[in-house]
Structure formats: structure tokens, C-alpha cells
Amino acid sequence: MLKVENLTKTYPNGTQALKNVSFEVKDGEFLAVIGLSGSGKSTLLRCINRLIEPTSGKIYWDGQDVTALPISEMRKIRRQIGMVFQQFNLVKRSSVLTNVLSGRLGYVNTLSSSMHLFASADRAKALASLEQVGLANKAHVRADSLSGGQQQRVGIARALMQDPKLILADEPVASLDPVLAHSILKYLEQLNKERGITVLCSLHFLDLVHRYATSAIALKDGELVFQGLPKQIDDAQFKAIYGQEAERVSVI
């Protein structure tokens, strides 16, 4: 279970990205985070695994306050939290397999892994993860030779290597052709339903939120403006979140 309490983040330049945000995510939920660009979605997700240090507030993961942990302890928490990025964040020149294996780094010995040596069990696991996202035959090609959709699936396979209990997905489909959005989100949905992995996913299209999320929160200028079920977001709510000018658009 993830519980966020009064989370605030102020950047050194004075920008208030998050203001007193509090919410809860139950185990096994697929929580959509919506809001305009710059509303604080990315900051929120990165505060949870402390890629960004929160200014104040608390984050409880399985009852433990992660904001108070020293960084060495935090790395152990990070192992349980997979992350998927908008720009995929693969090392383009490295092979797909190496990229997937890097998801295992939190578990293995520093010295041998720094020399790119992995146990055969880990290699088998990496191939199995690639199998899961339908890319088993691409293990030895360079990451940048894949298409955007394929790269994002490698990103998911990398997160799977961590045996995560939670996946943070930061706009996982925003850089992809809209027709590919479903293929990526279906993989996340599958992991959520079959393995019970909790998913926190920021999304742009409301359509996708209705289709995949079990619950939703909305941010506006760093403040939590909505919390509830996806179907509760009606036209009035929609205008409140996205502003009066906004129009609904749909993807496929």
C-alpha cells in the first residue's frame, strides 16, 4: 500500500510543483494520474521513488516512511518499484538484453555487474521478460534499432526484472503513435491483473483513463483537484481539471 501525505515540492528556482498533495493507493490498483503538462505529474511520480527529493510531506510504502530513509536503504525500496518513462530512457548504443539486465542491478553484486557479468539465472529471466513483451528475438540488437513502441516494451521488460510490487509509468504512451497506445497499456494492464502489480500511470487522454484505470487522481498547478473513480470525471470535472478552453479528444 502506498500513502502520500501533504507532499510538497518546491524547486530551487521557486517553482511550486506540488502543493500539499495527499492520496492513497491500495494494492492491486491501476491509478491514473491526469492533468495538463506542467501540473506536477512527473514530479509526483519521481518523488515516490525519490529520483526527486520532496521538500516536505511523507510517503509511506508498506507502512514505512521512505522520505526518511538514507539513500542506501532507499535503493532497496527502489528495487520493488519499477519505472517506465515517456522517452523510454534506454541506453541506445547498448543491446536490448543489456538494457533489460540493467533492471536487475539493485539485486546483484556491484563489482561483477559493473563488468557486465550476470548469473545465468538473471540472463534467463531477462530473456523471459523479453518473451513476455514479445521481443525475445530482438535480445541482441542495439536498442536504437527498435521502433518507439518496441523500445517502450523493452522499458517494461526492464521494470519486470525488478520483480516490482509497484510500477510508476510516466506518460508511457505520450511519445508513441496513438495507435500504439493500447498495445503498451495492455501490457501494463496484464501485469496489474495477472500479477497484482500496483500501477501508477500518468496519462493524457481521458479515453485511456476510462478504459484502463481502476481509480484516478487529477493535478492542477501542483494541487490535487480530483480523486475518485474514472467514470466520475464528468464534463464539469473535466473543465475544472483542464480549464474552460479544453475540448475532449479521443484516441481511436
Next chain:
Amino acid sequence: MTISEKTFKSSPNSAPSPFFSLIVPGLGQFLQKRRKRGILIFLTTLTLTLLIQWSFGHQAVGKVNPGGVTTSWLWLPLILFWVWNVLDARAFVSKGTASILPGLLLAAIIIYVIAWQVTGVKLNRLVERFNDARTVATKLLNPDVITISVQGQDKICAWQCLSTYLGDRLAGRQPEGLIRLSENFLNLIGRIKLVPASKWQVMLGLAESGAKTNQFVAGTLIETIAMGLMATIFSTIIAIPVSFFAAHNIMSRLPGGTALYYIIRGILNAVRAVDTIIWGIIIITWVGLGSFAGVMALTIHSVAALAKLFSEEIEHIDAGPVEAVTATGANLIQTIGHAVVPQIVPSFLAYSLLRWDINMRMATVVGFVAGGGIGFMVVETVRQGGYQQYGTILWAVAVVIIIVDYISAKWREAILSDQPQREEDPKQLRAGILRWAFYGILGAIAFIYCWNLAEISLRSMLHPGPNFVQNIVDFVSIDLTPTVLQVVVQQMLVTIFQAMLATTLGALLALPFSFLAAKNLTGRSLLSAWLYYLARGVLNILRSIEALLYVVIFVFWVGIGPFAGMLALAVTSFALIGKLFSEAIENIDDGPIEAVTATGANRLQMISYAVLPQIVPPFISYLIYQWDINVRMATIIGFAGGGGIGLTLTTFFGSLQYHKAGTVVAFIVIVVALMDFASAKLRQELV
């Protein structure tokens, strides 16, 4: 260039391939369908064998005497390399994976041992003469800019003396002595002098013919700037028409054009492979010593370089606008004016500016052989052991080159960035015309001034020296007698090894330094930002001075020979590699770092998985590039005592053996062109 053997499947005939590799290195790999690797192993073995043989005969490299047999111990690593090649073939049959590292390591040992010996590296000299070197360094850091006269005695007033003087002044005390700019500095910059009135002063009625007036007489630094400027203007004007003949998309439309295209491209490549300095030594047999010879040498090399870049630009022109303008019913002239010219003008200008930067650098050294400019002053100064004066020259060159580099870079950036044209308001238009007229007149005056300063004399081109034709005939009739060939090949090998060692040494020094000079690493906090500026400053200053100017210092330190040349090249390599490496580090994508950190990896793992894969390939690519540059530079390093093929060339020229000098130049053209081609291919494969 990673070879992922796993994807290959063993073919049925691969079982005996280790045996084939035992007989002919690389044959087994070749038969295993790993063609590239097989050929590479075969060629490496062949080259290493020849090198060991040659270096043993030439300088008894690796001489050992076990049991009465005199031989080179380098045969041992070669045998091991052979063994590795067999094991590699076998590993492929059984497991499918084999490491390339042992083979690379063995080949590197052999090559570096040979390079070390033939370059004459003597580390003890660095230590033995350290005190003398320190004296010179102190002198270079205390340049002769200010003279102080105390009781009628003139002395150089360097930093310490100057600070005492200024301290006294600020404290209101009467300082001891009087200060003024030194003779040396005035020689560099220029001075007001009473000289016979010039033609235009007489024409304007400001002075009578034959009368003496006070005028500014430019120093060698100004002369050098004029040389670089004139060469850039001339070469741009000449290169534009030439480039059209060297553009494939234009020439292929003319009957017989393709053949002409290849001929012109070939000539341009050959001319470009011969360094400006070597052109200088050839040109002086035509127009004699002086600034004009320097300008001509700079121009010839620049025309070849610019024409190549221009023609590539013409070849890559976007056909879209041409099609669109033609479709509106425009005629040929209109099409060229509206669709072709706007596409090529910005990039032509940018390339000319880049060339201006390069020409300014070369202008500081072309005087070594051609006379004129600052290079000539360097030769004179160093001959008299005036290292404090030399220090002034180096600092002045650094300042001018850094300014030129900055202006050129900013100007290019402004030209190439897509700035929309401003609104054409009639009032602004008039102001614009006035402004352009102002710049035009200013430019014309500067042009005429530089023309006179650089002693441009087209007449002297028509009246070459008495033996000019005979010399050219001699030069072109390349001497191919075995003794000459042997000397040339040997010196060429020394030159290549010199360049390789310099690249290695420069890179080893640059590697840690480049991390300090990367803005994203050290530029973050105020505390470390000064470290960044310091590191960048050091790199920029070192890079602004040509290798030939460093040779002079190292020759004093370790003596004349290839070692001194190698060290000088190492300094320039350090500066350029340091700059390129730090830029590669600055261009790292933060995404993978974030992603790897998010998996729970620690710092070391993060560097190994997210940082190194991003910077190693560009680093290797820059190393190859630098080696390519260093081979070019190493061909001229001998002109100042740095050994190698340059020394051979000056010796042949000095003793008027032009046919032998022709051999040297022909070899340089071949080797430099080959290096250029190979380095471009290799780098293409890396990125």
C-alpha cells in the same frame, strides 16, 4: 564494431577451422563466415610480422640473445597472437563466444614497443634537463612586454617588477625607474615611425612626394592577421567556381563530366594532403621568401579544402525548392537565384569563416619556411635564445587565436541558425543600406591595407626565380631509387608512430581532465564552477598555439628528434581531445541515468550501464580522428627539429635535391589520403 557471435550458427564445415587458422591466421574465421574478422586477423599478423622485422633491422628493437641466437623478443607476443587466433577459431566452434581482448592486447604490446623505440622516447631526458626546462618555462611565463629603465639602464619588466611598480604608483610613492612598451612588443604590434610619405598621402595632398611623415608601421602580429585574412578571401573566391566542377550532381549532366569530376576531386584531395607548411617551402622557389609566399601557401591549401566542402554542399542541395521554383515558370537564372543560391550561401559563408579560423592558426607558423609574419620572427627570436621574447609571441598568438576562434564560432552560429528575415520597413531599409555601405567602405579600406601589408604582388608570380622551371621539372620527376625509397619509407613509419604515441599520450592526459571541463559535471555548483572555467581556459589556451610553436620548446628540453615532435603533438592532442571529450560528456542523455537509478542501482553500476555506453564510442571515434590529424601535423613537425618525414623533406629541399623532395611529398600525399579515408570509414562504423 561489436561482433555478436551468438547470432551466428555454426556451419558444418567449421569443425577443422582451428586447423586452418593455425596454418594461415584468420583463414578459419574466414571459413566460419566471419569474413571481416578473418581478413582483419590476417592483415594484422602480416603487418606485425613486417613491423617486427623492419624495426629489428632498423633500430634493433627488442634485441635479445638467448643461446647465441640474436633475435627480437617481440616474436613471442606475435606467436601468442597466433595462438589466440587458433583459440578464437576453436572457441567459435565449441561455445560460440570468444573475447577479442587478448588479441587486441598482444597486437598493442608489439605496436607500442616498436613505436616507443623508433620515436626515440627517452624519459630520462625529461628529468635530466628538467631544471633547464623550468628556466625556459619561467621565461615564457614572464614575457618581454614592458621595459623599465632605471638610471639609463633598460631592463625587462615582467609580472613581479610590474606589480611592484604599480603598487608604488597606487600607494602614491615615486616608483623606481620609468616604464614603456618594450621593443619586442612594438615589433609584434607595430609603432609610429617617421617614414617616407605613402602614395595616397601624396595623392590627397597631405604630404609632398619624398617627404617623411609619422605613420603607423604594423608589427608582425598585424602582418600575420593580414596574411590569414587575405588567404581566406582569395581562397573563397577561387574555391567557388572550382567547387561546381567538383560537384557530382552538376558534372554528371555534362558530357564527359564524370571523368572530369574524378580528376578534379583527385587533384583537390592531393593538394589538401600536402600541409600548408610544405606548400610554403615549394612556393618560395617561385616567388621567393616573404609574406606573399605565406599567403600563397595558405591560399593553395585553403582552396582545396574549401572546394571540397563547397562541392559537398552543392551535392546535398535540396531538390524540392528547385522543383517548386521551376514549377512557377521561372527561367534558369531565376531558379538559381531563388532556389539554389539561398540554399548554399549560408553554408559557404560558414565554411569560409571556419577556414578563416584555420588560416589564422596556420599563418602563425607558415613564416617558419616562407618568411614573413610571426613565424619568421619566431625563428629569429629562438635562434637568439630570447625565450622571454618568445613568451610574448606565444601569449599574443593565444589571445588573437582565441578571439578569432570566438568570433568565427559565434558568426557561424548566427549564420546557420534559421533566423527569419526582418520585416522590410522602408525606414529600416534605408538605415540598412547606410549600414551596409559603411561596412562596405570599412571592409574595402581594410582589404587594401591588408593587401599592402601582406605584400601581395601578382607581378612576382609572373617573374619566378631563375631556376623555377628546372626545379619544378626536377620536383615532378620523382626519384624512385631504392636507397631514397628506403629512407622515405622509414621516416614515414616513424612519423606514423610519432602521431600514434602523441595521440595515446594526449588522450591519457585528456581523459581525467575532460571530466573537469564538462559543464554538467563541474559546472553545477559555484564551488566547482571555477574548476570548470579553469579547465576550459587551459584547454583553449593550449589549443590556440600550433604544434610547430611547441616543438621549439621541446627541442630545447629533450633535444632535436622525433621525441620532441611527439611531445609537441601530445600537447595539441591533449587540448583538442580534452575539448572533444568534455563536449561528448556534456551531450550525455540524462534519461538512461534516471532509469538505471530508478531500478535501485548504485553509483558505480549507474556509470557502468548508463554513462560509459554513451561516451565510449564517441571517445574512440575522436581518438581515430586525432590520429588522422596528428599524422598530417607530424609531416611538418620536422621543420622545427621534431624529426620524422618533415626533417627528411627539409634536408632534401635544403640541399636542392628536388627530385628526392618530390618523392617525399608523393609519399605524404598517399599516406595522408589513405589515413583520411580509413579514419572516415572507421568512424562511420562506430557511430
